[in-house]
Amino acid sequence: MTGDRKPPAINNAAPTQASRTKLNRRKFLARTGGALAAGAFGAVPLRGWAADPINIGALYPTTGSMAQIGTGCVAAAKLAVDMVNEAGGIKSLGGARLNLIVSDVQSDTTVTRTETDRLITGNKLSAIHGCYASALTLIASEVCERAHVPIITGSSSDQLNKGRSYTFTPFARASQFAKAQLQMAKLVSDQAKVAVIFENTAFGTSTSNGLKELAPGEGVEIVMFEPYSAGFTDASPLINKVKASGANTLFSLSYLNDLILIVRTVKQVGLDIAINGGSGGFVMPDFYKNVGKAAEGLQGVAHWNHDVNEDAQKVNAEFKKRTGEFAFEYAGGLVAQTFMLADALERAASADPKKVREALSTLDVSSGYAAMAPGGKVKFGPDGKNVYGRPVGVQWQNADLASIFPKEDARAPLIKT
Amino acid sequence: MWETLAQAVINGLLIGGIYALVSIGVTLIFGVVKIVNFAQGEFVMIGMYISFFLATQFGIDPLVSLVVSMPVLFLAGVLIQHFLIRRVLGPNDMPQIFLTFALSLLLLNLSLMLFSANYRTVHTSYSDEAWHIGGLYIPLAKLIAFAVAMALSGLLWVFLHTTDLGRAMRAASQNRDVAMLMGINPNRVFAVAFGTALALAGAAGSLLMPFYSAYPFVGQVFVLMAFVAVVMGTLGNVMGALVASLMMGIAESLGIQFVGADSGLIVVFGLLLLTLAFRPSGLGARRGR
Known part of the structure; x- marks a missing residue:
């Protein structure tokens, strides 16, 4: 703070308007x-x-x-x-x-x-x-x-x-995210069978209920709907259940740590299923750093993407x-x-x-x-x-997020995993 | 159906190995030093961060970093015993409880400050690999962790049963006062017990790193299971804690599979209550005591 008051600092900030800035800065400081x-x-x-x-x-x-x-x-x-x-x-x-x-x-x-x-x-x-x-x-x-x-x-x-x-x-808005996720499930297969797993917290429960309500209207069948306790040590039993449900898309409403375990376990089981991780932590650079190559092909939704x-x-x-x-x-x-x-x-x-x-x-x-x-x-x-706001569906492709949905916003084709 | 059941048992058994390492540490400290170490989970967390930083800074495989995390935590255990725990050992339990609890909070918040709350994950070539046998699969990283955990538990058993120091620890665990009267140096025994327990926690951390994320609160996930296993396997009984840990891993897995994905702990605690109802001193208690 004290450094700001010295002339050199001011010159440094805006050399061309040094004198004007000086006066105003004093006024500004006082105010x-x-x-x-x-x-x-x-x-x-x-x-x-x-x-x-x-x-x-x-x-x-x-x-x-x-x-x-x-x-x-x-x-x-x-x-x-x-x-x-x-x-x-x-x-x-x-x-x-x-x-x-x-x-x-x-x-x-x-x-x-x-x-x-x-x-x-x-x-x-x-x-x-x-x-x-x-x-x-x-x-x-x-x-x-x-x-x-x-x-x-x-x-x-x-x-x-x-x-x-x-x-x-x-x-x-959040309600629009759910709808977009369901529509993306139809990109994967004409007969979208979705398994919804969500952590049993306010976030997980409210979001999953939104999905459940909207699913029939979007022509998406929910074949599994299962809450789990956040912060588990092992995702294998849960993924076993997903496997048994016969779903072709998995919606995981989870925070980062659980999601990493889920994604890794799906790879280990060798389960052929499209994963939609939603928004939030899933569409952050950090997610890819944590999950690595296993993140390739994973889908999510965002309110903005850098390729729009x-x-x-x-x-x-x-x-x-x-x-x-x-x-x-x-x-x-x-x-x-x-x-x-x-x-x-x-x-x-x-x-x-x-x-x-x-x-x-x-x-x-x-x-x-x-x-x-x-x-x-x-x-x-x-x-x-x-009034024109809408989410964009994204997919991890080559360590980057590519917009793939809806058609008007798609900048890359969907890669089917 | 049988396939699902078998898979659930395999999953539970593998994670139970990690629970065992944590709970053996807790039970060892309780048995020998007669205090409950509430900070045990935080030492697992420290073990994880050691492995994480060795992996990201020097490219050392988390399993190899076991040879760093175990000695480091052993030394930490000896120092903590010598400078902190030793001072509060007395007839009154309260200072000991507060000490280890404070240690837990201190380590937790210190790591929040130093490492932030972010999840840190290490990638190894075997992190996402699994062996497929018939319709079953065995994740490689967990299998390795389980095998090493069992080997370490075995080594501890050998140490406790064949060496003088080990026998002294068992003696102190069975009856501290008599052991002292027999000429066992309590400070030395306590320091080794505490160090060994922390080394096991460090090992658990390193073994977890290839398939689990490190974050400041990670210890809490495991220490809860450890305490349940310690009680179920009889306080102070190493073998009991081991068996109880594996049982709980399986119980949790079966619970998630057949009751509901948010009901794993319900089955675990149900099992604990049942055990205590029929064997109030736990599974490892000798009859007639």
Whole structure:
């Protein structure tokens, strides 16, 4: 923090506008003393302020059990802000730059509540994005609702679209994921026989029930429907049952560790079955690192994939350069979200959060980084849901995720295993 | 039907070998030092991380890294016994319980901090391999783990029955006070017992690594089964713990196969209650005691 006040640091930040930056930085420091104090507790103002910067709050779990994903999200958020700023910032506000204020929600619901509160009261925010995990986003969005600050999120819980007017969800909802998974089962075989195994937790039970309800409508037969205790030591008995059921597709609603065991056991048994691992941890670079070659051919669903269009590929290349990994669904979606915010700020011509909310609610884009999503268009309905939002079916091919479903979004053919 | 049953028994037996390594450690410490080591699972976790890092940094096969994880944990056990456990051995049980429990929490949170909560997996050429015999299959990594676990248990049995130190440990386990009166040095015996128990936990960790993921909470999965096996096989009885572990592996597997995939533990605990109802001191208890 002290280093920031020394002239060399300022020159380093923006050599061409050194004198202007110096003045503004002083003003900025005076105005946001609270934010700097909060910095000691994890809220860190990042570089990128020029003329009256626009503060965007970012709530991600950068410590705790979801730390790795949260850190990836922050990397994507920084990338997005840099992209907007390098393109000239918000022109209707005199080229104002976006200033990202990151806050760590520690993978914990209680911390999320207090951090969201602190972020809002300690800073003059125009909007917030976060928090990766639906459980955390649900809480943050409640706080945002009360404080009248818009929040845009890639979290998929349908709950986020209920009774909220400051929450915007530009990507596919959880209910749509289930439908897409069932339709993908029909790619494997005309007579889709699906075995559903799910961990006996809230996540597993609710998702599997969704699948069960939708299956008849999609013409998919569920031949096995079995809960299991999460964190088992051996997947063999479960896979024995799957084998006996005669299914040709396996839906495994599991967290990473169980899923790795399941995939390995399927290979060991030599069972010829297509596996759909759903979303979440399954569509992360880490999954492939853990499972290795056995992951090849496995299918999943995502709300974003880096091959959806050329813009997404550009983002992916830059993200890869910065982090060494391909842009996972949430990271790429986050870049699109930042551009949606920039579009809203541009039209609102104001940094006032209420005006930004108004502008978001009338957002209608079909080109550029803001529209980089499956479906290629973003327009929010009254419930904050993107009316064009849809998931994309993906498959692990050559250590990378390829979009294979639906036809309009498919960028590679399905490899039958 | 018979094929499914046979497969379920094979699966259970193989995982039971790993449970055995953990539970033998717990029962050995209880038998000799007379304390319950709540941190045993965390030492399995440490064994896993040792193997993981040796595999990823130096390309050492997890099975080979057994020769590192076992001595390292043996030494850790001796030091923990000498500097921590020894100080709280007394008539009162409470400090011992708190000590090992605190050790468990400390190691768990330390590893969360150092290694994060991510799952770490090692890939070996045999990780996804299996032998197919008739309609049955035997996963290679688990078969190796089982064989090594049984060999180590056998070695321990030989050590306990043929060496002076081993006999001293058994004597201390049967009646500590009399053993002391016979001139057995308790500190030496306790240190070796604790070290051996931790070395077994380390071995379990290394053997698990080719087919299971390492993460900070991994020990908790195995230590629960270990405690059940220790009680079922009679506290302090090495052979009892071994047999009970294998039985529980099979019970769990049959439970998942025939009752429901979330009911493996129901069968295990049912079996425990049944055992205790008919043999309150466990399977390994001598009659008439």
